[in-house]
Amino acid sequence: MKIAIDAMGGDYAPKEIVAGVELSRDENPDIQYELFGITDEIKKYLKNDQNIVITQADEVIEMGEEPVRAIRKKKQSSLVLAAQSVSDGKNDAFFSAGNTGAVLAAGLFIIGRIKGIDRPGLTTTLPIVNGKPGMSDKFLMLDVGANADSKPLNLYQFAFMGKYYAQNVLNIENPRVGLLNNGTEPDKGDMLHKEVHELLAANKDLNFIGNVESRELLNGAADVVVTDGFTGNAALKSIEGTALSMLRLIKHGITDGGLRDKMGALLLKNVFGSIADQMDYSKYGGAMFLGLKAPVIKSHGASKAEIVKNSLAQIKTIHESGMISDLVDYVNDHQAELDAIKESVKNRK
Template structure:
């Protein structure tokens, strides 16, 4: 197994990327890590080159660059060369914590999308705070940022792919598919969401449970939450921000509450650690651009070594599951259905 890594992508690259790679390598001796970037910079932080290869890349795509222009202009960048190595079959997956738009553009124009899937969806895994017995402790949400403007057909395809991700990576049998909306009633939302609801409800191949509200996501409202990229990204950042703010509020309240509060906090230390661990999004790795011909995974730009390590573990699971190959076959076997949906949407 081989993973192509953009060593120069991210706010803390290449140091934290390389340290995360070494942590992953120590746990997975059967994986080869191909680091793309400025060789001298990479070697500066690399302690042990076992199972690690370095591919020189003379250019770096910065976080603020216009995505499509950047990948077309900087063909010798670490991001583009890493993606190209997957396209050429040298590596099995591509990972970066860099410019999200550039990673998406490289995924589309270099790696390529699955036929019959119009747009890839940025797919993330989030925790369920209090899972019921027999329920998974995680759920999948897509799209969380790849497509700000989406059509009904796109969201229908997201549900199609999300089911496969939940089944093959999270190992959830017959995952419950929910549509993120501003109410649970079938007639809620704008015209887009009403149309998507109708399309999903008519598909007997998926376990569609209807609309779900943002406030119920962490309570296990669904195993797969389908949404457009604008709404999904806003919801994701809201969840992350609320979790961090709540933990900071508890901490400041304890510090300002005097000796009695501090003694109580000391007694609940293990409880607070458990809560912080469950709400730590870095544990769940990166977000995958689902709908491409190979695994392309994006980690948060501010990722540190632990997040990088966890994301690489996630990539290994994805490769081991052969999910992409199976999904391509599944999509191909449902070509007639997908084409019919596409035609019905076009006709309005």
């Protein structure tokens, strides 16, 4: 397979992007990597160009730029050229650690949506830290930021797209689908969530388990958690912030404590390491824009080489799984049903 990479996207680009690509290349000699960016800058950090091609891009889309305006104005940017190469069929997938909105806009306007999918959902994989025996050690949540405003049909589509990702990429058989809400009762939430609950409960292709609460997410409440982009992004940042705050509290408690505290921390060093590893969701790769015609993966702007490598491994798994073609077939087979739901939602207003 061939992967197009925005080498100039991210806080540590191109150094960490190039380093991550080389780590990935060393593990996957069957993959071809095309790096788009300022050639001289990329070559500074490239140790070995085996299976790596550099394509000059004269412009860079910065993190703070307005996404749609940026991709329309900067046609020769590394981000736009990488996305265009996927649209043209020269590459199979697109990776960037750059401007999230610009990556989404490039995915929508250059690579394009799967026919029948109204909006893509930004999808991330998170760890389950208190699961039961035989349960997966991770779960999927979408949307986590692609769409601030969502309609019932969007969340309905997120559910079956998430199901396909969980089955084909995370290898979870018959994944449990839950709707993120402020209570587990079927009648909880606003009108949007009540309507989505009704739609999901009526779909016999989904293993829908009902509403789930945010406090139970890391305990394995569901394998696929469906939500709107505003709520999902807030929940994700809350999880990240809580984890970081707890680690800081533990660290300060040890460093500010006496000799007994430091000795205790030394004895528990392996335990702390295990906890940190369990909470490290970056090992699963980046976030995927589900609903596009090709894999589009966005990693955190502060991504270092290891996260870039993991994101590229994620792309390989997605490509080899055939998930996107399966999803296209599902949408085509159920187009009449999706149209009927869309019409029923319109008639309720």
